[in-house]
Amino acid sequence: MSKTKRSFAARLDRLAQVAVKVGLRPAVGQQVILTAPVEALPLVRLITEHAYREGASLVTTLLDDGQCAVARYKYGHDSAFDVAPDWLFAGMEHGFKNNAARMAISGENPGLLSGQDPARISRAAKARGLAYKPVSELITSSAINWNISSCATLPWAKMMFPELSDKRALNKLWDAIFKASRADADDPVAAWTEHNNTLLARRKILNDKRYSALHFRGPGTDLVVGLADDHRWAGGLSEAANGITFNPNIPTEEVFTTPHYKRVDGYVSSTKPLSLQGNVLEGIRVRFEGGRIVDARADKGQAVLEKLIQTDEGASYLGEVALVPHSSPISASGLLFYNTLYDENAACHIAIGQSYSKCIADGRTMTREELAAKGGNHSNVHVDWMIGSGQVDIDGITADGAAEPVMRKGEWA
Amino acid sequence: MSKTKRSFAARLDRLAQVAVKVGLRPAVGQQVILTAPVEALPLVRLITEHAYREGASLVTTLLDDGQCAVARYKYGHDSAFDVAPDWLFAGMEHGFKNNAARMAISGENPGLLSGQDPARISRAAKARGLAYKPVSELITSSAINWNISSCATLPWAKMMFPELSDKRALNKLWDAIFKASRADADDPVAAWTEHNNTLLARRKILNDKRYSALHFRGPGTDLVVGLADDHRWAGGLSEAANGITFNPNIPTEEVFTTPHYKRVDGYVSSTKPLSLQGNVLEGIRVRFEGGRIVDARADKGQAVLEKLIQTDEGASYLGEVALVPHSSPISASGLLFYNTLYDENAACHIAIGQSYSKCIADGRTMTREELAAKGGNHSNVHVDWMIGSGQVDIDGITADGAAEPVMRKGEWA
Numbered sequence: 125m126s127k128t129k130r131s132f133a134a135r136l137d138r139l140a141q142v143a144v145k146v147g148l149r150p151a152v153g154q155q156v157i158l159t160a161p162v163e164a165l166p167l168v169r170l171i172t173e174h175a176y177r178e179g180a181s182l183v184t185t186l187l188d189d190g191q192c193a194v195a196r197y198k199y200g201h202d203s204a205f206d207v208a209p210d211w212l213f214a215g216m217e218h219g220f221k222n223n224a225a226r227m228a229i230s231g232e233n234p235g236l237l238s239g240q241d242p243a244r245i246s247r248a249a250k251a252r253g254l255a256y257k258p259v260s261e262l263i264t265s266s267a268i269n270w271n272i273s274s275c276a277t278l279p280w281a282k283m284m285f286p287e288l289s290d291k292r293a294l295n296k297l298w299d300a301i302f303k304a305s306r307a308d309a310d311d312p313v314a315a316w317t318e319h320n321n322t323l324l325a326r327r328k329i330l331n332d333k334r335y336s337a338l339h340f341r342g343p344g345t346d347l348v349v350g351l352a353d354d355h356r357w358a359g360g361l362s363e364a365a366n367g368i369t370f371n372p373n374i375p376t377e378e379v380f381t382t383p384h385y386k387r388v389d390g391y392v393s394s395t396k397p398l399s400l401q402g403n404v405l406e407g408i409r410v411r412f413e414g415g416r417i418v419d420a421r422a423d424k425g426q427a428v429l430e431k432l433i434q435t436d437e438g439a440s441y442l443g444e445v446a447l448v449p450h451s452s453p454i455s456a457s458g459l460l461f462y463n464t465l466y467d468e469n470a471a472c473h474i475a476i477g478q479s480y481s482k483c484i485a486d487g488r489t490m491t492r493e494e495l496a497a498k499g500g501n502h503s504n505v506h507v508d509w510m511i512g513s514g515q516v517d518i519d520g521i522t523a524d525g526a527a528e529p530v531m532r533k534g535e536w537a
Numbered sequence: 538m539s540k541t542k543r544s545f546a547a548r549l550d551r552l553a554q555v556a557v558k559v560g561l562r563p564a565v566g567q568q569v570i571l572t573a574p575v576e577a578l579p580l581v582r583l584i585t586e587h588a589y590r591e592g593a594s595l596v597t598t599l600l601d602d603g604q605c606a607v608a609r610y611k612y613g614h615d616s617a618f619d620v621a622p623d624w625l626f627a628g629m630e631h632g633f634k635n636n637a638a639r640m641a642i643s644g645e646n647p648g649l650l651s652g653q654d655p656a657r658i659s660r661a662a663k664a665r666g667l668a669y670k671p672v673s674e675l676i677t678s679s680a681i682n683w684n685i686s687s688c689a690t691l692p693w694a695k696m697m698f699p700e701l702s703d704k705r706a707l708n709k710l711w712d713a714i715f716k717a718s719r720a721d722a723d724d725p726v727a728a729w730t731e732h733n734n735t736l737l738a739r740r741k742i743l744n745d746k747r748y749s750a751l752h753f754r755g756p757g758t759d760l761v762v763g764l765a766d767d768h769r770w771a772g773g774l775s776e777a778a779n780g781i782t783f784n785p786n787i788p789t790e791e792v793f794t795t796p797h798y799k800r801v802d803g804y805v806s807s808t809k810p811l812s813l814q815g816n817v818l819e820g821i822r823v824r825f826e827g828g829r830i831v832d833a834r835a836d837k838g839q840a841v842l843e844k845l846i847q848t849d850e851g852a853s854y855l856g857e858v859a860l861v862p863h864s865s866p867i868s869a870s871g872l873l874f875y876n877t878l879y880d881e882n883a884a885c886h887i888a889i890g891q892s893y894s895k896c897i898a899d900g901r902t903m904t905r906e907e908l909a910a911k912g913g914n915h916s917n918v919h920v921d922w923m924i925g926s927g928q929v930d931i932d933g934i935t936a937d938g939a940a941e942p943v944m945r946k947g948e949w950a
Contacts, residue, residue, distance in 0.1 A: 152614065152616070153614075155620065162600065165602060168602070168605065169602070169608065172605045173608050173611075176608055176609055176612035177612045179614050181613070181614075182617060182620045182621070182622060183605065183608075183609075184625060185600075185602065185605060187600040187602075189581070189598065189600075191582050192581065192582055192596065195585045195596075196589055196595065199589035200593075200594070201565065201589075201592050203565075203566055203594060204566075207594040209568070209595060209597045210631075210635075211629065211635065212625075214627070214628050214631045215625050215628020215629070215631065218623075218624045218627045219623075219624025220624075222624065224624060
């Protein structure tokens with residue numbers, strides 16, 4: 125941390141530089157497709173500036189407005205909810221296939237759609253997921269360099285700090301974002317190089333171990349997550365098929381891999397609320413048998429959870445397992461962000477749905493069937509939820525069935 | 538005009554209703570692609586609401602930010618200026634081919650790019666025009682229903698009223714927009730029905746006359762504009778190929794048709810400044826021989842004008858001629874808008890570049906070559922500029938060469 129107090133403008137500019145120079149790393153002559161909430165416009169302008177300075181040929185921004193999204197639920201005819209902007213996604217697919225880079229700014233209102241009909245939310249999400257699938261596959265397979273960074277917005281800040289004034293809530297969220305994104309470091313780029321090296325070392329240890337499964341135990345949790353055949357651990361730096369090395373998530377604290385979708389058994393309880401489709405789900409408890417979810421309950425958001433799992437066949441199976449120490453900076457902040465980009469980096473987590481082909485050796489060039497044979501799940505959804513805490517132990521199960529401590533009370537063993 | 542004073546919010550809502558119910562008229566289940574400057578967000582939200590009320594299935598808005606557009610000129614590498622968002626235009630083409638409606642809100646800063654390198658502006662405009670061509674053709678041929686309405690923005694208002702405070706300038710522009718768009722009428726929809734009928738009657742007279750040419754005479758102007766074979770006059774209501782009747786422009790006062798691109802001779806002087814590619818051109822004087830521009834000068838913006846004409850072969854020929862009485866409400870306001878949507882509706886005008894196939898009988902189903910044989914011009918640009926005033930007379934030239942008065946001192950004869 126710097127000893128001199130920086131202005132907000134200076135900190136925002138440093139965050140933009142982290143997003144561009146650490147996260148996205150656009151090549152000279154590369155187009156950039158940027159998506160952001162409209163409230164993020166000041167950050168969008170700075171990211172646009174730095175992307176051009178780095179040589180981007182054209183930065184095109186798609187700004188989302190929460191009020192316009194809610195208007196469909198308030199005024200739309202019932203037939204409006206099985207429709208997605210397929211034309212826009214077709215355009216994005218065209219762009220990524222022609223090597224455009226993809227920058228996303230996250231800052232959406234976690235409670236945007238609370239109170240709206242869960243059936244309509246689910247229909248709209250399903251139509252969107254289906255239409256977005258070709259785009260999503262190009263991103264999750266890292267055909268191109270991509271990055272998600274974030275921007276404080278008032279609805280998000282007020283969800284986190286309902287007791288504070290608007291201004292104080294926003295400032296507090298900005299402080300957390302600048303800190304977690306290492307934008308407050310004296311030399312943010314150097315700080316990220318060091319952090320990436322730490323994650324790389326952790327990946328190497330886990331890759332060398334070649335565990336066949338992980339065993340999670342904690343309050344309300346006793347879950348064995350089989351790992352995919354020839355799985356590879358990822359985290360921090362990633363290499364895109366276009367040859368560009370980039371940081372997909374700012375911030376990031378996780379190392380993650382692909383579970384074997386048919387070898388997951390036991391029960392698990394969420395340790396943090398989950399923001400999903402404009403709703404907040406709490407107290408999720410799920411039971412798996414032979415990889416499949418056979419029972420799913422939530423203290424809050426049961427209908428949204430059920431609809432999620434019913435999206436398609438793959439939505440009943442796992443597509444990701446990720447390890448994050450309980451002492452990670454985001455966890456240590458003690459804050460609940462209601463935003464997966466943050467909360468997933470504060471706790472070990474699993475994700476329902478689509479798996480990452482890059483987390484299986486040579487997976488990027490495999491067909492869907494070849495990936496499935498290795499254990500890689502396929503779905504139109506990918507939803508992370510947090511199952512780690514200071515009370516959770518994790519064992520690695522070796523090929524011969526022996527158990528080794530991987531984490532104890534949420535920390536690397 | 539209503540006798541009770543309406544709130545700004547009420548007037549803005551009525552403008553949104555005019556844009557949707559008079560202008561675009563989305564069908565139940567139709568998607569809408571909306572483009573707007575980011576400053577128009579409050580109007581975008583209302584248009585979105587009314588489009589959903591009318592049955593639109595999904596309204597997707599692309600918000601443009603002037604600062605981001607300027608950032609390319611300030612920070613981009615030189616290689617960045619031959620690039621366009623081809624991926625986005627490919628998506629829009631996909632959308633319109635699948636019957637999405639197209640709504641545009643105009644409110645851009647007329648002087649956004651003043652001071653930037655005209656060569657770069659021209660390269661960027663050329664790349665954009667080329668990539669946008671398939672979309673532009675779907676719009677100009679009215680494959681789908683479309684509308685351009687407008688929104689007051691501060692840079693635009695300050696260009697018009699530099700001597701006023703920000704607030705007064707904005708209010709004055711809003712007043713002019715509400716009035717010209719008939720949003721202030723007691724019943725805006727009924728007012729538009731009446732206005733559309735007036736334009737329709739004018740079209741009928743001109744269509745029955747079947748003039749072979751129009752002869753413009755005024756200060757600095759002596760120009761014969763041959764009309765395309767089998768030309769048809771349009772204006773006000775239009776019918777899209779998808780069967781929807783709509784009003785392409787809000788406001789609109791013009792009736793227009795397609796000139797014969799090889800039968801334009803003489804010289805013409807602009808009667809109003811022209812806002813083009815973020816620059817303002819003044820004192821345009823152009824000479825035509827056999828349809829082609831052989832000399833083009835501007836007191837201000839000469840370089841931008843030259844680059845425009847050099848865009849492609851068709852940019853040296855006319856694609857539209859339009860008649861607007863000098864007493865039209867927009868002209869009567871006495872305001873110069875630096876915005877073609879307004880200024881073209883205050884004066885007779887011609888346009889360089891692409892012609893409207895719908896202004897030739899059966900033109901929509903003709904090939905480019907068939908249209909050219911009738912006199913329809915083809916280009917990647919379409920730029921209107923104003924040549925009418927209270928001092929301009931227009932004769933209609935009949936098939937046998939006789940001259941009949943069409944307009945005298947800017948008014949219908």
